[in-house]
Amino acid sequence: MLELCAVDDLENPGSKGFETEKGSIFVVRRNEEVFVYENSCPHFGINLEWQKDRFLDSEKRLIQCATHRALFLMESGECVAGPCPGDRLTAVPSKVEQGIVYLL
Numbered sequence: 385m386l387e388l389c390a391v392d393d394l395e396n397p398g399s400k401g402f403e404t405e406k407g408s409i410f411v412v413r414r415n416e417e418v419f420v421y422e423n424s425c426p427h428f429g430i431n432l433e434w435q436k437d438r439f440l441d442s443e444k445r446l447i448q449c450a451t452h453r454a455l456f457l458m459e460s461g462e463c464v465a466g467p468c469p470g471d472r473l474t475a476v477p478s479k480v481e482q483g484i485v486y487l488l
């Protein structure tokens with residue numbers, strides 16, 4: 385189990401990228417929910433963020449790819465708008481314990 389960050393280190397809602405031994409990943413937070421995905425858009429297989437740690441749309445409701453603006457649900461990684469509807473971000477197994485996000 386790899387300790388990633390404290391939930392309170394994340395904006396709410398917010399996102400943050402990490403380089404880990406499992407590759408480039410990012411975490412999104414919505415209240416007490418935290419979701420972790422590989423930083424790879426299912427459309428072209430490239431990183432999603434438009435600036436460091438910026439993975440969300442302007443309303444901070446959905447994950448957005450900066451390149452062609454695909455939008456993904458935070459909770460499932462499913463693409464709901466843009467060039468790859470129905471495709472999914474790849475979830476990274478994780479859990480939150482006592483306010484700390486761990487990769488499994």
Ligand code: FES
Pocket residue numbers: 425426427428429430449450451452453454466467
């Ligand atoms: S590379 Fe992400 S939407 Fe095209």
